[in-house]
Amino acid sequence: MGTEASASPEQFTKIKGTDVIQEKAKENDVDKVSKLKERQSSCGLEVDCSYGVLQAKIVEGELELAPSNEENEKHILTLQTVHFATDETDHQEMSQLTVQPAEGMHVMVQQGESGLQSLLVLQQDINVQAELNEIPHQNLHQCVAISIQEEVFSLHEMEVMEINVVEESVEVSSEEDKLTVNSPLDENTELIKDKDKGIYGAEEGEVQQLCEEREFTDQKEEIFTFEKLREGEKEEIILLPANSEIEEHEDVHSSEQDIDEVSGTAKNQAKSKGMKRTFHCEICIFTSSRISSFNRHMKTHSDEKPHMCHLCLKAFRTVTLLRNHVNTHTGTRPYKCSDCDMAFVTSGELVRHRRYKHTHEKPFKCSMCKYASVEASKLKRHIRSHTGERPFHCCLCSYASKDTYKLKRHMRTHSGEKPYECYVCHARFTQSGTMKIHILQKHSENVPKHQCPHCSTVIARKSDLRVHLRNLHSYKATEMKCRYCPAVFHERYALIQHQKTHRNEKRFKCDDCNYACKQERHMTVHKRTHTGEKPFTCLSCNKCFRQKQLLNVHFKKYHDKNFIPTVYECPKCGKGFSRWNNMRKHSEHCEAVKGKSIPSAKGRKNKKKKQKDPKQDAKEEVVEQMPIEDTSIVNIEHHPNEIVPVVYGMAADVEEPKTEVTCEMILNMMDK
């Protein structure tokens, strides 16, 4: 069944052509253009869509819109209505609204008979003329159909649709199959070719009449009328142009007059037909059923701001806006919260405050998770955490942020700005949170600590406790072997605790006698007593020794002329001893001089020790209290500075253990 071609291409209602916009962009002030850009960018198609040709890419059912590389072109979505009718259902009427972002792409909205189910088709590389006359089959497959529940969608609403594309890809595909792909192409073509019958039922004569009233001569500046059929109700949408007269401030009123005239014309006709009118702004997506609202709206496209603040000279469009503004100067807050002491300038602020603090009503819910927010902007910001969108780019590095504040905060890393200063030590920080932690940890008394649930470790910061848990208490798949025994562990903390049990045990046992020691090197020296090995030879007299230290003692005593032995005098009788132990032993029985105390070994040691922090002292205190188990090396290990370093000046070799024989030899030599 064929469809009559009823409308000429000129009759396709062109709300705003690219060329017109570009001209307007030149004529309008920068703010207007930028505002349009913002509106478009906020629709979510692409942030920079107004700067380049939007291109639709069909990637496995997903819709991707990307700006082309063409620069310095301002492409703004244009709307075109296409009048056609299907022939399959005879008088079934369908509407097709084509949104043409650029030459390369079409966005069409098809509306079904019921008016409830619409179809948004994004089509690539079809120019207007081609679409109107003949659409190639292959291009149809490049279309993406988006199921729409409500009429013509605003660009803002398209943002939501874009998000839903991924989720509903299957459904969309089916819709596409049903409504687009499966439809005979020729039928579609015929539909579009149906030029004589506008699908909205607008008589061509009406449009022509309106055009004549406005002295519009061609499609560049038209008044476009189309109607929608919805459940028997006939609604007329009047698309009003925003010509240059409206945009010029002094012509606003005349423009409004024109609008009134136009609407009046339409109204009369509407009345005669029992239709409901809708006024549609050509500059933006605004529609209204009230002419007063429409007229007021048109003022938003002007710069008229007659109400000026006498305090800061800022101008406002309405008295209400001015009053609210002045209240910010005076501190007047008429809207007081009944549940707390907060007060606000506007009712909206109060409502929002109550939602945040008292009612906890969160109307904006994320469809992907359980997040809900009080404000739409917060939901929009949240959704970026799902999409990964980062619209705010750093101009100095590759960083991009999801909101403006994070970018601003990030910029401090480039500027070196540290706006937060510790009031105690005046240290500066880039973030307030960092400073807060600093003050808490460094300058507060009751510092909160984080106790490890698995061990006695207490860590100042929670994040560090997390590292502690990860390093020490997490299960490791690979076995960790004890370095002293065959035991294996999967938790590092358990391994360390186990290895500590090996710390004081005499793990090295002599095969030839009962000697045992904690260190292998001690065993090496000990075994020389069985083998008779004496690897250290005096270069002056060729005498051999089992230990290097013995050789050094020998050399200093018999071959070093500058050697001055240290003598420990008895405080009672003045008798000299080479060893403090011997002197003390003597002194306990010496009654020559009374009343003098003998300094403790610890006291003498501390005199030699460098000034250290209390923590260090406490640790050494613990060392001092450790039981001495290996008596053969007690003097060397626990009092190394008492004898060897001072007397012989060879501290590095002191740790070699002494056998019973050699120790006695040294002691005898020294005490002689």
Next chain:
DNA sequence: GGCAATCGCGCCCTCTGCTGGACTGTT
């Protein structure tokens, strides 16, 4: 035209978590 509701953007804040260098104790 006034008012209330709503929207949108900006700003600032807090909490959270990760990272890497510095410091310190142990081996």
Next chain:
DNA sequence: AAACAGTCCAGCAGAGGGCGCGATTGCC
């Protein structure tokens, strides 16, 4: 003394809460 490991600490970014304020719009 050096290597290693654990802890401390500042830097930095992610996510979200809350408010300020101008602008717009529906309704009366």
